[in-house]
Amino acid sequence: MAQAALTRRVGFVCRSCQLAQLSHRTGPTRQLTTSVAASFTSRRPLSRSRLDRNERRTAATAAAPPKLTPPRAIRSARKQAQSQSQSQVVDDDGAMVVALAATEVGDPRVALTSLRQDISHITTSPTLPTNEEVYGLLDRTLQFANLVVFGQPEQPTLDEDNNNDDKSTASSSVLDDLEESASASASIPRPKKYTVISPASTLPLSFRTKAADVLCEMAYQLVRDPKVIIHEEILDLYVRIQCLLGKPQYLPEIFHLYSHKPIPKQTGTGTIEYTSTQAWHPRYDIPRTLSDAALDAAIHVKDMPLAIAIIDTTVARPNHKLMRFYRKAVPPLLAVACTPVIAYAGASWISTVQNVWDEDMAKYTALAGSVAYIGTLGTIGFVAMTTWNDHMERVVWQPGTGLWDRWIREDERLYFDRIALAWGFQEKWRRGEEQGDEWEALRETCGLRSMVLDKTDLMEGMQ
Template identity: 45%
Template structure:
């Protein structure tokens, strides 16, 4: 039988007990606030904080609606395509000439391809992880444990996280479109919004929406670049409803209330959007209204020749007045019925007394706020009106300032 050596407990040196020795050593390791170590730490903290203040103030607007925590990114990426796209973008930003629209669209399309490939790989890996492995014996699983560990750990250590590359692409696109030399066209805006929505990174979309309408257009004159101010009220600078809805859907999915309200402000509440809506939806009815009097006069002139009971001029005047009265009354009733319809309204309605033209122009804004209220509120119709909290009060106040009512009693379930 082997011997087991027992070692006696060491005694504390000196004439003090172990508790006193421990307390004395712990106190000696501490340092007072006025010690040189504390002074150096405070000075370093103050210096680093003072150096960080300008950068924080500079990036305050850019990350105002940030919904995700920034991750540390590598300086270089293992994917050659990502490195090439980023280098091409950096060359455009650091260049002194105006880039062509085709080159910017090419960068966006290549970024779209990288994002699609990354999402496809993520979907495939998730599908593979969901597949249930076959049942094995306890002994066989223990014997294959070491082999499986060696086979799985080696590839995982070499494989780079695809989210790092996609985050780098997202930051690259933000810097590219914010460059003064890059003109944001409708196609560039559509591709940028589609990529950021796929990546679930809609933090800078309100900034890009604002730049789309207010960014000066660059023009080259020799070796210099001149910038001409844009007209933010022009209908061509309006954000399309499909793009705004796509960005708003991502903000609501992330439950980022400031981002959702910022997207609504920068997309649906601009004069350019109102003028674009008038040209798209009101041009044909206005043209018909202007063409109604001449058409009515021609029809009444023809009808006056089909009778012999009165003077042709009198018959023409009576028929002309009758046609105009009928068309005006019918169109007025139709417009009022179309504008005041509230069957599609769920939680947000207009304040009584709001002008009909404002209701028609701002209908997209009301629909967006209605979607926001449905996202942050209860899903059960019987529980509506019971929501509490800081964000819910902010939504109610924001909607009230826009001339609307949240959860009007007459429209609530069971309160008709």
């Protein structure tokens, strides 16, 4: 029991911080720099032999780095060696503090040069690179992007000294929820700061700006290389890099290549053959989280043509419509297809428990009534779902647009609505007063797609 409790407390903050950073569809981010101190105080005096045994267990547990599972496409071969040194300090009360020393990142300029050489080796090599190599390079690029933006190779997650920082709220909540009890947390001294202050945090602004441009260009050249297969995990890392560095203009072309890029295959003679892809297939649909991040980045830089290009290469693609159909329409359609069978079984049972009508007459009457009831309600529900417009603010469908188009293209209309809300006036009473070439181009684009921007009947005070 003591060993289990001790094992949990050591490395407690490390695992919690990683849980706060990881998301459902994102690839793992390796911890290059970890400077976390976890301490505990014994509740009761222990014998010397037992204390020594617990110390050895503590050291063995702290030496093991956190294990992160790579994405499914590269899980079999990717292994990273992490070297961590540990130091043991005994305080005045006899409590053991195990501190994990930070891994040296090295000179950022040398690291950037090394990363550029590795990417150039992949793009100029006549052989087909493995998915693990491409993912590793993009992972290093993402860590360097975090170093350029935040001053450390991972996004900051916790800083108790800055109570006004909203970004640390989520991580603080995760740590507070994972604490055993209020009394236990009060008796355990916690370190005051969990973020890492590395020498790279003093990088000059000119180097950071130039490094951001170089990183975006290198990631772009790597992913668009004909020999590189764009998997979903690789696309996820690429989108995170470009959005983090504020360069969403590199995204539409990669979104297009994700479904149209020929698939390379190494032949026995050493050459590479390319086969065309089925661009309409639902497996090439851009995940919704990535398209949302790309659109937010385009809105942040105030580039309306880029935002429309992102819509055209994500939610307006045929594969996205097919994926929406498979995910949201197929289950209800299967339920409708099973309705006659279920209704027939129910009608057969009802006909056996009544003695008013003939058995066959009662069975078919009950079957007709149940099918009519379910079909009528299903039709009303479909019409209500496709004509519902309470969630629409500035962009609505034109009158006469088919119900199927309204439903299957709802994500496209939603993205145009987000663009209109970002570019237009925030005050509702001023909506409709916007002017300018970009605004007129947005209005015309919506009209060409069977949408209406700022319909008069739905504006403030015009209902």
